[in-house]
Amino acid sequence: MSNREVKQEELKTEHSECGGKYVEMVKKINDNMPCEEEFYDLSELFKMLGDSTRVKILYALSQGEMCVCDIVELLDVTQSAVSHQLRLLKQARLVKYRRSGKSAIYSISDDHVYTILSMGMEHISE
Amino acid sequence: MSNREVKQEELKTEHSECGGKYVEMVKKINDNMPCEEEFYDLSELFKMLGDSTRVKILYALSQGEMCVCDIVELLDVTQSAVSHQLRLLKQARLVKYRRSGKSAIYSISDDHVYTILSMGMEHISE
DNA sequence: TAAACATATGAACAATTATTCATATGAGAG
DNA sequence: CTCTCATATGAATAATTGTTCATATGTTTA
Numbered sequence: 001m002s003n004r005e006v007k008q009e010e011l012k013t014e015h016s017e018c019g020g021k022y023v024e025m026v027k028k029i030n031d032n033m034p035c036e037e038e039f040y041d042l043s044e045l046f047k048m049l050g051d052s053t054r055v056k057i058l059y060a061l062s063q064g065e066m067c068v069c070d071i072v073e074l075l076d077v078t079q080s081a082v083s084h085q086l087r088l089l090k091q092a093r094l095v096k097y098r099r100s101g102k103s104a105i106y107s108i109s110d111d112h113v114y115t116i117l118s119m120g121m122e123h124i125s126e
Numbered sequence: 127m128s129n130r131e132v133k134q135e136e137l138k139t140e141h142s143e144c145g146g147k148y149v150e151m152v153k154k155i156n157d158n159m160p161c162e163e164e165f166y167d168l169s170e171l172f173k174m175l176g177d178s179t180r181v182k183i184l185y186a187l188s189q190g191e192m193c194v195c196d197i198v199e200l201l202d203v204t205q206s207a208v209s210h211q212l213r214l215l216k217q218a219r220l221v222k223y224r225r226s227g228k229s230a231i232y233s234i235s236d237d238h239v240y241t242i243l244s245m246g247m248e249h250i251s252e
Numbered sequence: 253t254a255a256a257c258a259t260a261t262g263a264a265c266a267a268t269t270a271t272t273c274a275t276a277t278g279a280g281a282g
Numbered sequence: 283c284t285c286t287c288a289t290a291t292g293a294a295t296a297a298t299t300g301t302t303c304a305t306a307t308g309t310t311t312a
Contacts, residue, residue, distance in 0.1 A: 051269090053270075080271080080272070080274095099278090103279095
């Protein structure tokens with residue numbers, strides 16, 4: 001018996017008495033709940049945006065590709081800190097990079113990132 | 127002399143030699159950088175979405191308002207944990223609530239939240 | 253008013269995480 | 283090959299944060 005089935009069983013038999021008004025809805029939602037992994041990935045994505053250094057980096061890169069030393073200069077952050085954060089962003093596939101001589105040129109890896117950022121900015125200015 | 131002006135001064139005089147290719151662009155971006163507070167607020171917003179319990183709660187509420195015990199049942203989380211997280215979400219104005227008898231009915235506070243969530247879900251399924 | 257239920261909250265603990273410092277790697281210039 | 287610049291990385295530290303447990307608050311019902 002899967003976890004989901006167990007959960008439904010509980011829904012049928014053990015729903016608290018708090019109202020009952022929502023029992024049906026809850027049952028329905030439960031049937032269509034994204035799986036654990038999906039929620040995990042989603043929260044990991046937002047976690048990446050949930051740090052002001054990283055958000056600054058992403059904002060900068062959203063204006064165009066640039067190398068690490070540009071970012072260091074633009075923001076008020078150590079080279080080491082920027083590099084560490086870029087590694088995380090790269091792992092999360094939010095940015096990509098290429099080497100060019102001594103420099104490493106970073107850029108936003110796809111348009112979704114930019115859209116999410118804009119949504120966020122729109123939201124905080126209401 | 128403001129911080130921003132100092133920054134620009136540095137840009138003119140101390141830009142690393144790494145390329146120079148981006149100096150002009152960096153200068154331009156620097157002039158239009160959102161302020162520290164804006165970045166802070168933005169990252170705080172995403173931080174709220176950067177936890178799988180909270181994301182689950184928000185997803186549930188995106189399907190319709192419900193009381194705490196519904197959420198507890200739907201997700202696999204303690205009542206206490208849910209309550210703590212709801213407080214944070216409320217503080218961040220991502221959810222609102224009203225009392226109805228013994229229950230507290232929570233709901234998403236505005237459509238932006240839903241949009242950002244959807245964007246995120248779209249992104250992770252590429 | 254007492255009992256039962258729904259929710260909230262404070263304190264403690266464990267886990268995660270961002271930054272710093274020191275140093276390593278990589279790449280071009282001389 | 284050596285020096286210098288650009289970037290990366292490991293270890294240590296400090297701070298933040300999510301959950302749990304115990305208990306408090308608030309609301310209805312008997």
